[in-house]
Amino acid sequence: MIALATENLCVTLGRRQILHGINLRVFGGEIVGILGPNGAGKSTWLKAVLGLVPLSGGSVTLSGTSLSDLSAEARARMVSYVPQDREVAWSLTVEAIVSLGRLALRPAFAGPSTADSAAIEQAMADADVLRLRGRPITELSGGERARVLIARALAQDAVVLLADEPASGLDPAHQLALLALLRKKAAAGSTVVLTIHELHLAARWCDRLILLHDGRVAAAGLPGDVLTRDNMLNVYGCDIYTANSPQGPVIIPLPISRPEPVKP
Amino acid sequence: MDLVKNNAGGKAAWVTALVLACLPADTAAARPENAPRRVVSMNLCTDQLALILADPDQIRSVSYVAHDAAASVLWQRARRHAPNHGLAEEVFLMQPDLILAGAFTRRATNDILRRLGFRVETFYPAQSFDDIRRHIARLGELLHQPARSRRVLARFDDELRRATVSNRHASTPKAALYYANNYTSGSGTLAADIVARAGLRNIGTALGLDGMVKLPLELLVIEAPDVIIAEQRDSSAAALAYEAFSHPALTIAAEKARAFVRTDNSWACGAPFTVGAIERLKAAAGTAMPKAQGGTSQ
Amino acid sequence: MNNTLLNTALAIVLITAFVASLVTGPAAIPLSQSFEALFGGANEAAVLVMQEIRLPRAILGLLIGATLGLTGAVLQGYLRNPLADPGILGISSAAALGAVIAIYSGLAAMLPITLPVAAMAGALLAVFLIHRLAGRHAGTITLILAGLAISTLGGALTTLALNLSPNPYAALEIVFWMLGSLTDRSWLHVTLAAPFMIAGWFMLFAAARALDALTLGSDVAATIGIDLARTRTLIVIGAAISVGAATAVAGAIGFVGLVVPHVLRPLVGHQPSRLLPASALAGGALILAADVAVRVIAPARDIKLGVRTALIGAPFFVWLVFKTRRELV
Numbered sequence A: 001m002i003a004l005a006t007e008n009l010c011v012t013l014g015r016r017q018i019l020h021g022i023n024l025r026v027f028g029g030e031i032v033g034i035l036g037p038n039g040a041g042k043s044t045w046l047k048a049v050l051g052l053v054p055l056s057g058g059s060v061t062l063s064g065t066s067l068s069d070l071s072a073e074a075r076a077r078m079v080s081y082v083p084q085d086r087e088v089a090w091s092l093t094v095e096a097i098v099s100l101g102r103l104a105l106r107p108a109f110a111g112p113s114t115a116d117s118a119a120i121e122q123a124m125a126d127a128d129v130l131r132l133r134g135r136p137i138t139e140l141s142g143g144e145r146a147r148v149l150i151a152r153a154l155a156q157d158a159v160v161l162l163a164d165e166p167a168s169g170l171d172p173a174h175q176l177a178l179l180a181l182l183r184k185k186a187a188a189g190s191t192v193v194l195t196i197h198e199l200h201l202a203a204r205w206c207d208r209l210i211l212l213h214d215g216r217v218a219a220a221g222l223p224g225d226v227l228t229r230d231n232m233l234n235v236y237g238c239d240i241y242t243a244n245s246p247q248g249p250v251i252i253p254l255p256i257s258r259p260e261p262v263k264p
Numbered sequence B: 001m002d003l004v005k006n007n008a009g010g011k012a013a014w015v016t017a018l019v020l021a022c023l024p025a026d027t028a029a030a031r032p033e034n035a036p037r038r039v040v041s042m043n044l045c046t047d048q049l050a051l052i053l054a055d056p057d058q059i060r061s062v063s064y065v066a067h068d069a070a071a072s073v074l075w076q077r078a079r080r081h082a083p084n085h086g087l088a089e090e091v092f093l094m095q096p097d098l099i100l101a102g103a104f105t106r107r108a109t110n111d112i113l114r115r116l117g118f119r120v121e122t123f124y125p126a127q128s129f130d131d132i133r134r135h136i137a138r139l140g141e142l143l144h145q146p147a148r149s150r151r152v153l154a155r156f157d158d159e160l161r162r163a164t165v166s167n168r169h170a171s172t173p174k175a176a177l178y179y180a181n182n183y184t185s186g187s188g189t190l191a192a193d194i195v196a197r198a199g200l201r202n203i204g205t206a207l208g209l210d211g212m213v214k215l216p217l218e219l220l221v222i223e224a225p226d227v228i229i230a231e232q233r234d235s236s237a238a239a240l241a242y243e244a245f246s247h248p249a250l251t252i253a254a255e256k257a258r259a260f261v262r263t264d265n266s267w268a269c270g271a272p273f274t275v276g277a278i279e280r281l282k283a284a285a286g287t288a289m290p291k292a293q294g295g296t297s298q
Numbered sequence C: 001m002n003n004t005l006l007n008t009a010l011a012i013v014l015i016t017a018f019v020a021s022l023v024t025g026p027a028a029i030p031l032s033q034s035f036e037a038l039f040g041g042a043n044e045a046a047v048l049v050m051q052e053i054r055l056p057r058a059i060l061g062l063l064i065g066a067t068l069g070l071t072g073a074v075l076q077g078y079l080r081n082p083l084a085d086p087g088i089l090g091i092s093s094a095a096a097l098g099a100v101i102a103i104y105s106g107l108a109a110m111l112p113i114t115l116p117v118a119a120m121a122g123a124l125l126a127v128f129l130i131h132r133l134a135g136r137h138a139g140t141i142t143l144i145l146a147g148l149a150i151s152t153l154g155g156a157l158t159t160l161a162l163n164l165s166p167n168p169y170a171a172l173e174i175v176f177w178m179l180g181s182l183t184d185r186s187w188l189h190v191t192l193a194a195p196f197m198i199a200g201w202f203m204l205f206a207a208a209r210a211l212d213a214l215t216l217g218s219d220v221a222a223t224i225g226i227d228l229a230r231t232r233t234l235i236v237i238g239a240a241i242s243v244g245a246a247t248a249v250a251g252a253i254g255f256v257g258l259v260v261p262h263v264l265r266p267l268v269g270h271q272p273s274r275l276l277p278a279s280a281l282a283g284g285a286l287i288l289a290a291d292v293a294v295r296v297i298a299p300a301r302d303i304k305l306g307v308r309t310a311l312i313g314a315p316f317f318v319w320l321v322f323k324t325r326r327e328l329v
Helices: A042-050 A072-078 A094-105 A114-126 A142-155 A172-187 A199-205 A229-235 B008-022 B044-053 B088-093 B107-115 B129-142 B146-163 B190-197 B217-223 B240-246 B248-256 B274-285 C002-023 C031-038 C044-079 C091-104 C114-134 C140-164 C170-179 C187-206 C208-214 C218-224 C228-250 C256-268 C272-297 C305-328
Strands: A002-013 A016-027 A031-035 A057-062 A079-082 A160-164 A191-195 A208-213 A216-221 A239-245 A248-254 B039-041 B059-063 B082-084 B098-102 B120-123 B174-178 B183-185 B212-214 B227-230 B259-262
Touching: A002 A042, A002 A191, A016 A042, A016 A057, A016 A191, A016 A216, A031 A042, A031 A172, A031 A199, A042 A057, A042 A079, A042 A160, A042 A191, A042 C218, A072 A079, A072 A094, A072 C218, A079 A142, A079 C218, A094 A114, A094 A142, A094 C208, A094 C218, A114 A142, A114 A172, A142 A160, A142 A172, A160 A172, A172 A191, A172 A199, A199 A248, A208 A229, A216 A229, A229 A239, B039 B044, B044 B059, B044 B098, B044 B120, B044 B129, B044 B146, B088 B107, B098 B107, B098 B129, B107 B120, B120 B129, B129 B146, B129 B190, B129 B274, B146 B274, B174 B183, B174 B190, B174 B217, B183 B190, B190 B274, B217 B248, B217 C044, B227 B248, B227 B274, B240 B248, B240 C170, B248 C044, B259 B274, C002 C031, C002 C044, C002 C256, C002 C272, C031 C044, C044 C187, C044 C208, C044 C228, C044 C256, C044 C272, C091 C114, C091 C140, C091 C170, C091 C228, C114 C140, C114 C187, C114 C228, C140 C170, C170 C305, C187 C208, C187 C228, C187 C272, C208 C218, C208 C228, C208 C272, C218 C228, C256 C272, C256 C305, C272 C305
Parallel strands: A031 A191, A031 A208, A079 A160, A160 A191, B039 B059, B039 B098, B059 B082, B098 B120, B174 B227, B227 B259
Antiparallel strands: A002 A016, A002 A057, A208 A216, A239 A248, B183 B212
16 A cells, blocks of 8 residues: 655755655555755655645645645644654653644644543653653753654654654664664554665665655665665765674675776 | 813903003113113013013014914014024024023023023023012013013002902812823912912812922822813824823813813913913803902902 | 642732732722722712723733733744744834824824724734744844844834924823833723734634644644644734734833743743743733832832833843853853
8 A cells, every 4th residue: 555655746945946756655564764965855855745845846645645635634644744853942841742743633722632642652652751751851862852752753643654864863772772663663554754864774674765866766675776886876976885794784885995097 | 071262362352452551652762772672582481571571673583482373372473573493503693682591491502602602591480470570570671671561560460469369268179280291280380379379279289299290190080179270282293191181080070070171371481461361260160259249258 | 730720820919910900099099998989989089090090001901911921922932932022023112103103193083993903003014024034943043133123113113203293292202102101091992902902812822732833843833733824824913913902002011021921931831832821811910010010119200111021021131141042052
């Protein structure tokens, strides 16, 4: 089943065209990693899927319904979002932050329903932030804060989770814990799309990878098919080295080692 | 509301009387050689006193305010003289031999003109009818018009005596003076003197207020005055200063009062015509004694 | 729970301040008589003072204080910035400009409704300008500079309009418009301003939930299911009409919208939506208390209300700037 699809998606911000006709499909229950250099259009693609930036062409479909036919609330039930920027304006408690995920799913001025409370508890448990529930978010470490914001998105209980660089800025243990959590959600039926820079994590945890370059899809497919030396050279301008670990192959980016061909 | 709006008749009478009384009898020839003949007045009050006491050819200029019918009683006579705006430069060009000015207004201008060697005589605003007497006498001397000043004074004293209500007792009606920005006149003001001579008790004085001070609307209302005397308002342009006049509490208090009177331009300056203000206030407030029973006081 | 307790306590403070405002005044009316007079007593003068002078003044103080506190809380939540306040953002001074034009042109005398309408138009213009100048992701510095520009321009144009008035008193009345006062406000002012202020409250409260969501930024708020365009409309119009109406009848009273939400924020767990009722209650109480103080300290002087709020607010603002700067570094 196709959870989300973009067809010939074009986005122009200001005078610059960011995305040039992106065709992508994400299936239910998979984790898709989006790779690409800074400025390749990864975040913009996510925002276009969420309806946060205007499309200059093409379409977005969520579970078979066109994005433009969905109300804000219906969209909130289908897709949740974790932005790259982890700024929080006010020093709310962890529990209050996570509860925001359920905010628009109930009538105005109504308290959380039993279903809401259950979803909030489950999300906090999944993201392992239960013991932080009473703490103000501004007092947490970067890793804890990232997990709280993931929990907020999980509490929304949407089918699709879009996360913009959720692993950036986290220490290795937290990165692994985060991806394990996403893996678990995917196994339970969620669809996860995340942008990611760490090639080794992308290779190890994603079902499929999409490599964007200058607003176009440079490669898409299984990690092994995308993370090739040629693709890396073309898109990032760097080499990679693949090592074998007891848990599988590990991909490490390297500077280009071959001497530049000398022109006669 | 008993609005006394139009006092034009009374003022006109005064002006005519003055013109008749003063002009034909005196001639410029009777004036001593050293009398000032290029007088510039920069203040509405000195303007009007000078218009009464001086020969017309002694006055070079009066303030532009004196030309304004809304502010000045003697505006018709004032318009025979060039206006000035109280600017040192224009006054300098008039080369006056005597400058009349208010003591509180345009101090810097007065100082400059003095430094330039002009004779500047300043007058404090009259705070009572006694002050008016003193001003008339002093200005008469400055203008070298002793005879006319004596005549004006004699008439002033006579009229003031007849206008003043002397019987005052506990049942004296209470009057509230109310100006823009909630100001009132307490003791030591010409307005309070007018009110007292009209046979009324000024609540500002009764409350122990001194000079021109603010009177909260609440205090006015709670005093329940029998007569409310409000400032004549310049209706041409709106200002918050007049907001209290349209406050419902004042309107209701005015409806309950025996009379609601507007001050006119004879209140603005202490001059012989200010006696007319007493007469008009008495008529409005009903404190004037009927002529036939004039002698019933103690 | 805890929140209900806070709001109850604030409501009690508000009622106390309201009663204090009713019994305070230059006219010495005995306490028992003053309450009797509120409902029509024997002493006609006392009835007049209570019903026509003190009651409208106290009601207006309550409504204006609540408006300023509420608007401050909403603007801070919406702009995600603790320095937002109708005064600092120039909304009050733009509203004052509108009111000044209506009054001194004589329009308001002919048709009283033009007074709040002109002030609301001024306020609306200011909110739009803030939006254009600073945008929704405004940093503190951009926001303060935009507000400074608007309030300076508004103040200058107000002064100009007053100077151009042929009425000699007008030029002095800049003090009222810059600092605000409740002196001698009557039922006319209540009826002119109250409907707009209350309509504004409804719009601002309707945005409460969106403010919570905006804690995580506008992108997340949108994906949670908040209609941002609707939220913006509610807040822009709600803030403009309530602050516009308040300023039209009492001048620009500063700092209430800044101080009140900031002091209360920790007490409501920093939650923007919970801050709204608390700020409205406390704002009303603060203005009433300031108005009582104005009358107690120097009854004959007519010290402007804004002087008192500024005496509290300005040092607070400085402290807040320092604190914000520390957090930025």
